Amino acid sequence: MLKYTLKRGIIALITIWVIITVTFFLMRAIPGDPFTNEKKIQPQIMENLKRKYGLDQPLIVQYGKYLQNLLRGDLGDSMKYKTRTVNEMLRTSFPVSAKLGLMSIAVGAGLGITFGIIAALNRGKAFDYFVIFLAVIGVSVPGFVFAALFQYWFGAKLQWFPVARWGTWKHYVLPVAALGFSSIAYIARMMRTSMLDILSQDYIRTAKAKGLSRRVVTWKHTIRNAILPIVTILGVNIAGVVVGSFVIESIYAIPGMGKYYVQSIQQNDYTLIMGTTIFYAVILVIMMYLTDIVYGIVDPRIRIDE
Amino acid sequence: MEQVGLEKDMFEVVGKDLESAEAIIRPSLTYWADAWRRLKENKLAIIALVVLALVVIMAFVGPMIRPFTYDQQDFTKINQEPSSEHWFGTDALGRDIFVRCWSGAKISLFIGMVSAIINVTIGIIYGGISGYLGGYVDIIMMRIVEIIYSIPELLWVILLMVVLGPGLKTIIIAISISGWGGMARLVRGQVLQLKQMEFVLAAKTLGADTSRIIAKHLIPNAMGPIIINLTFQVPGAIFTEAFLSYIGLGIQPPLASWGSLAQEGTLMLLIKPYQMFFPALLISITMLAFNILGDGLRDSLDPRLRK
Numbered sequence: 001m002l003k004y005t006l007k008r009g010i011i012a013l014i015t016i017w018v019i020i021t022v023t024f025f026l027m028r029a030i031p032g033d034p035f036t037n038e039k040k041i042q043p044q045i046m047e048n049l050k051r052k053y054g055l056d057q058p059l060i061v062q063y064g065k066y067l068q069n070l071l072r073g074d075l076g077d078s079m080k081y082k083t084r085t086v087n088e089m090l091r092t093s094f095p096v097s098a099k100l101g102l103m104s105i106a107v108g109a110g111l112g113i114t115f116g117i118i119a120a121l122n123r124g125k126a127f128d129y130f131v132i133f134l135a136v137i138g139v140s141v142p143g144f145v146f147a148a149l150f151q152y153w154f155g156a157k158l159q160w161f162p163v164a165r166w167g168t169w170k171h172y173v174l175p176v177a178a179l180g181f182s183s184i185a186y187i188a189r190m191m192r193t194s195m196l197d198i199l200s201q202d203y204i205r206t207a208k209a210k211g212l213s214r215r216v217v218t219w220k221h222t223i224r225n226a227i228l229p230i231v232t233i234l235g236v237n238i239a240g241v242v243v244g245s246f247v248i249e250s251i252y253a254i255p256g257m258g259k260y261y262v263q264s265i266q267q268n269d270y271t272l273i274m275g276t277t278i279f280y281a282v283i284l285v286i287m288m289y290l291t292d293i294v295y296g297i298v299d300p301r302i303r304i305d306e
Numbered sequence: 307m308e309q310v311g312l313e314k315d316m317f318e319v320v321g322k323d324l325e326s327a328e329a330i331i332r333p334s335l336t337y338w339a340d341a342w343r344r345l346k347e348n349k350l351a352i353i354a355l356v357v358l359a360l361v362v363i364m365a366f367v368g369p370m371i372r373p374f375t376y377d378q379q380d381f382t383k384i385n386q387e388p389s390s391e392h393w394f395g396t397d398a399l400g401r402d403i404f405v406r407c408w409s410g411a412k413i414s415l416f417i418g419m420v421s422a423i424i425n426v427t428i429g430i431i432y433g434g435i436s437g438y439l440g441g442y443v444d445i446i447m448m449r450i451v452e453i454i455y456s457i458p459e460l461l462w463v464i465l466l467m468v469v470l471g472p473g474l475k476t477i478i479i480a481i482s483i484s485g486w487g488g489m490a491r492l493v494r495g496q497v498l499q500l501k502q503m504e505f506v507l508a509a510k511t512l513g514a515d516t517s518r519i520i521a522k523h524l525i526p527n528a529m530g531p532i533i534i535n536l537t538f539q540v541p542g543a544i545f546t547e548a549f550l551s552y553i554g555l556g557i558q559p560p561l562a563s564w565g566s567l568a569q570e571g572t573l574m575l576l577i578k579p580y581q582m583f584f585p586a587l588l589i590s591i592t593m594l595a596f597n598i599l600g601d602g603l604r605d606s607l608d609p610r611l612r613k
Contacts, residue, residue: 144548284458
């Protein structure tokens with residue numbers, strides 16, 4: 001187990017390093033510099049600006065310095081909001097995004113797994129078709145369409161919930177629903193398939209033949225085994241939810257990382273783009289790492305295979 | 307009663323034709339003919355195929371059957387509800403949404419198809435080499451894929467789009483660069499499995515070289531899963547494009563794609579919901595059709611699912 005954890009950890013670290021390096025050099029490869037699209041700047045000021053951000057030094061020195069700063073957890077200054085650092089912006093926006101993301105994943109996984117189980121146990125009945133229908137809708141309709149539809153229907157037309165912004169629990173409902181919907185659909189579909197697969201195994205027939213109660217067969221023998229593959233999907237799903245939040249946060253005007261990220265892209269704020277990308281990537285890689293480890297713990301076969 | 311004796315000369319040999327006895331009357335079906343036969347039985351998949359064909363046809367014909375162009379503005383008729391003149395209504399600049407939807411379809415489908423094909427090509431070459439050579443080459447090549455794969459595709463695409471600048475070509479490049487990892491893994495798995503087969507050994511014995519074995523024996527046999535994956539890659543790429551256009555990194559106006567049309571639509575959503583409705587509907591129908599077709603192809607191409 002230790003060997004497996006270490007091996008995964010090293011891969012995760014290399015991944016993070018690759019992301020940092022690629023991001024750095026890609027950002028430096030953009031023609032022109034971040035100050036060119038502002039008003040005409042005096043050459044002297046331009047030079048000072050470049051010195052302030054260290055753009056006058058050779059690339060490799062800049063890279064070394066950037067790595068050093070990153071190790072200390074410093075992501076640099078924003079180039080557009082002159083007085084704010086990337087760290088500050090992330091500090092205020094990350095909790096909002098994390099809250100939104102965690103709630104969506106909780107809703108997605110909770111409802112998704114429940115729906116999948118019920119559908120598989122009632123194969124070929126109405127609820128099963130409902131889940132299949134849900135899954136098809138989930139993969140066919142982009143997240144922003146749901147976000148817009150919910151906003152229009154429940155926000156503007158029925159006025160059950162606020163149309164946008166962030167604050168009370170009522171503000172959470174629509175964005176969480178929009179963000180969680182595709183997870184519900186995806187996880188429900190996977191859980192259903194996994195359940196059906198387990199239900200056709202011989203040991204389930206054995207358990208039934210022994211005369212175990214329906215409840216024990218379902219909970220102890222079926223669900224416990226069927227839920228395993230879902231753990232791996234969760235890692236991918238977290239990535240999907242995080243990326244999906246870019247759009248959802250923009251639509252609902254939620255002051256989270258996604259909104260700033262989209263904004264920084266639209267404003268060519270390079271340091272903010274770099275800082276946010278790296279932050280996102282690190283969080284995602286850590287999430288994937290944790291799911292790998294958890295999967296290794298719950299399913300011993302994985303460790304032996306490696 | 308007279309007994310009838312059976313004499314030898316009462317019989318004659320009709321003819322012994324071994325070939326006609328062993329003749330195969332039913333036509334021998336190739337793998338593809340068989341797959342097509344199975345697919346035809348799947349009504350849902352055929353409907354999906356027809357829907358996709360209609361969308362493709364309309365992408366070319368649609369803009370021509372109305373007397374407007376995608377960038378033609380008419381300020382006397384802005385934000386009009388759907389009518390007999392403007393079938394899907396007009397947008398904030400008085401452009402006909404029907405025409406824009408279908409010229410957007412052309413761009414979205416083009417991006418989807420081209421980047422999926424490029425993805426699959428890179429994936430086949432990379433995965434084919436990695437799987438066939440095995441050993442250290444395989445380990446190193448797969449570690450690289452693993453690292454690329456563990457970075458969410460959209461972060462890659464966004465970064466590349468920021469660097470390359472928005473536009474049709476750059477979207478295709480960005481999606482192609484970032485999306486081949488899954489395909490490479492799939493092909494490698496297939497190749498690893500297939501290269502153990504006897505027919506590969508036979509080909510080797512007959513003196514076929516590596517490139518011939520990969521191109522003539524391994525890849526054609528791995529084609530089923532590859533095509534299934536391709537049908538799922540196309541909607542994936544269309545999705546990515548819609549997402550990029552949605553956050554302003556995709557197709558730039560006056561050109562339209564489904565993503566950019568939906569994005570323009572959301573700005574007016576609370577007042578004029580139909581502007582969002584039509585592009586969103588088209589995206590959803592197309593995604594649905596691709597997914598159903600993909601499922602149908604999986605059922606008809608995957609040997610394990612045949613019974």
